[in-house]
Amino acid sequence: MPRSSPSLDMTPMVDLAFLLVTFFMLTTKFRAAEPVVVDTPSSTSNIILPENVMLITVDTAGRVFYDITGRDVRTALIDRMGELYQTKFTPDQVKRFSVMTMFGQPMKNMKAYLDANEKERKVMDESTKGIPTDSLENELANWIMEGYRASAADGANKGIDPKSDKALRFAIKADGKTNYAKVKKVIKTFKEREIYRFNLITNLEEADK
Amino acid sequence: MNTGDGGGGGKHSKKRAKKSSTRVDMTPMVDLAFLLLTFFMLATTFSKPKTLEITFPKDKENTDNTTKIPDELATTFLVGEETNEVYYYVGKFQPDTTQLLKLNMGKDGIRKFLLGRNEKIDRQITALEEKFKAGQMADSTFHRLRSEAKGAKDAPFVIVKTCKLSKYKTVIDIIDELNICNVGKYAVVDISDAELLPLYKIIKPELVAAATGAP
Numbered sequence: 001m002p003r004s005s006p007s008l009d010m011t012p013m014v015d016l017a018f019l020l021v022t023f024f025m026l027t028t029k030f031r032a033a034e035p036v037v038v039d040t041p042s043s044t045s046n047i048i049l050p051e052n053v054m055l056i057t058v059d060t061a062g063r064v065f066y067d068i069t070g071r072d073v074r075t076a077l078i079d080r081m082g083e084l085y086q087t088k089f090t091p092d093q094v095k096r097f098s099v100m101t102m103f104g105q106p107m108k109n110m111k112a113y114l115d116a117n118e119k120e121r122k123v124m125d126e127s128t129k130g131i132p133t134d135s136l137e138n139e140l141a142n143w144i145m146e147g148y149r150a151s152a153a154d155g156a157n158k159g160i161d162p163k164s165d166k167a168l169r170f171a172i173k174a175d176g177k178t179n180y181a182k183v184k185k186v187i188k189t190f191k192e193r194e195i196y197r198f199n200l201i202t203n204l205e206e207a208d209k
Numbered sequence: 210m211n212t213g214d215g216g217g218g219g220k221h222s223k224k225r226a227k228k229s230s231t232r233v234d235m236t237p238m239v240d241l242a243f244l245l246l247t248f249f250m251l252a253t254t255f256s257k258p259k260t261l262e263i264t265f266p267k268d269k270e271n272t273d274n275t276t277k278i279p280d281e282l283a284t285t286f287l288v289g290e291e292t293n294e295v296y297y298y299v300g301k302f303q304p305d306t307t308q309l310l311k312l313n314m315g316k317d318g319i320r321k322f323l324l325g326r327n328e329k330i331d332r333q334i335t336a337l338e339e340k341f342k343a344g345q346m347a348d349s350t351f352h353r354l355r356s357e358a359k360g361a362k363d364a365p366f367v368i369v370k371t372c373k374l375s376k377y378k379t380v381i382d383i384i385d386e387l388n389i390c391n392v393g394k395y396a397v398v399d400i401s402d403a404e405l406l407p408l409y410k411i412i413k414p415e416l417v418a419a420a421t422g423a424p
Contacts, residue, residue: 010239014235014242017239017242017243017246018242020246021245024249024250025245041377041382043261043381043382043385043388044385045260045261045388047260047261047262048260049259049260175377176292176376179373179374179376180375180379180380181373181375184371184399187265191265196265197262197263198263198265199261200261200262200381201259201260202259202381203259
């Protein structure tokens with residue numbers, strides 16, 4: 001009598017595969033749509049970017065974009081900036097700002113940008129000249145100062161030691177082809193606010209000595 | 210796979226109505242599931258970018274430092290427009306006599322040069338690294354000893370000078386090389402007007418000729 005070939009029921013394996021897929025689908029945090037994609041230079045540094053960071057991005061054209069982590073910090077920040085620039089933001093606009101990531105709009109366009117939908121924002125992102133950094137109208141300096149203050153206040157509330165690793169770090173992400181003078185302007189703005197330690201974002205390369 | 214053997218039991222007689230198989234082959238669906246799984250597994254590991262930590266000197270300190278460093282220990286890199294080369298001179302700058310030498314941004318160029326200048330300290334730190342990797346030293350001890358070695362009195366000092374043509378990538382590559390060769394003392398500053406002339410003579414001779422009105 002011919003023996004039937006042994007058949008293995010694969011159902012449990014497929015169940016597990018789907019379980020894993022569901023797990024990964026729920027736990028991956030996708031990068032928010034960035035207004036500008038920057039090709040960072042490579043370095044052999046293996047240090048990972050810390051969580052609590054104020055990120056200044058400079059693209060090839062020298063346009064400056066700003067980002068800072070923390071919803072509470074961002075809420076406090078936009079309120080302060082609104083006061084500084086005599087702009088009243090509605091609670092809705094404040095909320096939109098607090099969940100946004102990188103932006104490169106001067107303060108005069110900020111209200112329009114926060115009210116805009118995704119498509120309009122993309123258009124604004126493409127045509128923007130970035131955050132002003134020239135000496136007469138250095139908005140970046142204010143963003144840095146107020147961001148630092150908002151983060152310090154938030155840290156004090158949560159009991160974070162300003163000297164620890166969880167304190168706010170300053171990072172600069174620039175394209176390899178960016179003219180160094182533009183990055184230097186950003187660094188100069190930091191130095192004027194007494195900030196000297198930075199993390200420069202790079203991608204990993206192998207070093208064989 | 211427990212795939213349906215299509216056709217079921219097959220037709221028995223002509224009068225029986227044609228029964229289409231109710232068994233579906235699940236293989237492609239499972240293939241897709243594994244594909245998605247692999248995608249997500251790989252995608253989540255890519256998200257963290259790496260950083261290069263750097264501390265810039267305060268501007269006031271800069272002018273003091275250059276007078277305290279003995280000339281033999283100071284190397285100055287002048288960064289031009291190209292991202293694969295850098296020009297240098299050792300010691301103090303003499304406006305008429307200092308010759309700029311070229312280095313490639315590679316293993317046999319800048320790295321060889323820096324390892325040559327920093328040989329003693331590089332060897333010290335490599336020895337420390339070996340000990341640390343072998344588990345003979347605590348983390349904090351290793352970092353402390355390494356900083357001490359890098360900051361030693363006879364450690365070389367590198368000044369990286371940028372002009373308005375310099376690209377960010379070149380500066381990052383130089384800082385990276387300095388870290389690979391364990392050079393601890395360096396600063397990134399603006400090029401001085403006096404140094405700009407010999408640099409431009411090499412990288413932009415046409416501008417120099419136009420400016421000086423060469424015949």
